[in-house]
Amino acid sequence: xxxxxxxxxxxxxxxxxxxxxxxxxxxxxxxxxxxxxxxxxxxxxxxxxxxxxxxxxxxxxxxxxxxxxxxxxxxxxxxxxxxxxxxxxxxxxxxxxxxxxxxxxxxxxxxxxxxxxxxxxxxxxxxxxxxxxxxxxxxxxxxxxxxxxxxxxxxxxxxxxxxxxxxxxxxxxxxxxxxxxxxxxxxxxxxxxxxxxxxxxxxx
Amino acid sequence: xxxxxxxxxxxxxxxxxxxxxxxxxxxxxxxxxxxxxxxxxxxxxxxxxxxxxxxxxxxxxxxxxxxxxxxxxxxxxxxxxxxxxxxxxxxxxxxxxxxxxxxxxxxxxxxxxxxxxxxxxxxxxxxxxxxxxxxxxxxxxxxxxxxxxxxxxxxxxxxxxxxxxxxxxxxxxxxxxxxxxxxxxxxxxxxxxxxxxxxxxxxx
DNA sequence: TCTGACTACCCCACTAGTGGAATGCCTCGA
DNA sequence: TCGAGGCATTCCACTAGTGGGGTAGTCAGA
Numbered sequence: 001x002x003x004x005x006x007x008x009x010x011x012x013x014x015x016x017x018x019x020x021x022x023x024x025x026x027x028x029x030x031x032x033x034x035x036x037x038x039x040x041x042x043x044x045x046x047x048x049x050x051x052x053x054x055x056x057x058x059x060x061x062x063x064x065x066x067x068x069x070x071x072x073x074x075x076x077x078x079x080x081x082x083x084x085x086x087x088x089x090x091x092x093x094x095x096x097x098x099x100x101x102x103x104x105x106x107x108x109x110x111x112x113x114x115x116x117x118x119x120x121x122x123x124x125x126x127x128x129x130x131x132x133x134x135x136x137x138x139x140x141x142x143x144x145x146x147x148x149x150x151x152x153x154x155x156x157x158x159x160x161x162x163x164x165x166x167x168x169x170x171x172x173x174x175x176x177x178x179x180x181x182x183x184x185x186x187x188x189x190x191x192x193x194x195x196x197x198x199x200x201x202x203x204x
Numbered sequence: 205x206x207x208x209x210x211x212x213x214x215x216x217x218x219x220x221x222x223x224x225x226x227x228x229x230x231x232x233x234x235x236x237x238x239x240x241x242x243x244x245x246x247x248x249x250x251x252x253x254x255x256x257x258x259x260x261x262x263x264x265x266x267x268x269x270x271x272x273x274x275x276x277x278x279x280x281x282x283x284x285x286x287x288x289x290x291x292x293x294x295x296x297x298x299x300x301x302x303x304x305x306x307x308x309x310x311x312x313x314x315x316x317x318x319x320x321x322x323x324x325x326x327x328x329x330x331x332x333x334x335x336x337x338x339x340x341x342x343x344x345x346x347x348x349x350x351x352x353x354x355x356x357x358x359x360x361x362x363x364x365x366x367x368x369x370x371x372x373x374x375x376x377x378x379x380x381x382x383x384x385x386x387x388x389x390x391x392x393x394x395x396x397x398x399x400x401x402x403x404x405x406x407x408x
Numbered sequence: 409t410c411t412g413a414c415t416a417c418c419c420c421a422c423t424a425g426t427g428g429a430a431t432g433c434c435t436c437g438a
Numbered sequence: 439t440c441g442a443g444g445c446a447t448t449c450c451a452c453t454a455g456t457g458g459g460g461t462a463g464t465c466a467g468a
Contacts, residue, residue, distance in 0.1 A: 031299075148313070
């Protein structure tokens, strides 16, 4: 996950200052990234501005420090939308934020695009399950330091059960969402709820 | 998660070649890291060798290419064990591999050390739940591109339910393991406090 | 009045990780 | 015999991220 894309999507939803972005990443967007620093946010903002993806306007806040409000340019929007609707290659860890980040920008996508994403993710995880479930997990030990093999086995067994359950739950949830979206896609197209352009919702 | 620590732990379990390490990361250790490249593995191996944490012996494989078998030095073992049993600061995403990686090296720890780790993780996740559960998640939209707010809301609701369920399941599992370990630990020394195994005894 | 928290921005040295190509040797199957 | 694919290593240019520092103003509390 590139910070770039997260910032672009967040700014596209709502123009804001670097500080606001950092706050968002710590709270509402905390599932997208662990421990993002201020410097990282400002540097990415700077480099995106150089490339013309965002611009800033200085906002004079009487009785407070001036603040730069960043907004995404048309070019930046194109870059973001290209990434968002472009090819998704599932990371090997399903817990990685990539998929969730993309989904969190679902409002910028069509139902079909979200369904495509979902299908790719489902296929990838089913393939992983088929490939790795019930595989021999025993490890060989050849070490000079003292080890507690019994403790290791105990914990490894637990980890394995936990991992298997989590990926199963993940897939089940994906199917659930898929079902809901399929319903929505097959019913007569609902009114677009955009606050601006009105031809967004139904590219068949 | 530093690749360094993963490699050190893996080599400490079983000396191996760079290639083997990469294979391990793709299969048995796939939950530790997504998409690790060969170059990354070899470069880290090189830098660790420079620092004296690992050494290699050239293994002549008759009828095949020579292979470097890396093993951890005493100094490397110390570095690894210091990291493993040292302070653990939970990342903001509980899905991040940090905790799982440490646990996967449980055999190098004492039951008390594992319990300490577990307690830190449990406390951190409970704190997050207390802080963020049932918080207002509504987002403001101020954008120039067309959006499907209804789709966004639908997906956001799903994501939130999924996230809440996952963290609850995570905590439940942690408690489960904690119970098992407390049973196991209750033979050497009686519990000082009722609820929590604070006050670690001697590391094995 | 001082302290510390919060808003807001910027900079730097450094480390970690990506992506891809190149080398060469092996085995196995078509 | 040819090529696909596994084993094993290395190099290189590049981008991303870390961890710390600093500046500066506001505001509330002690």
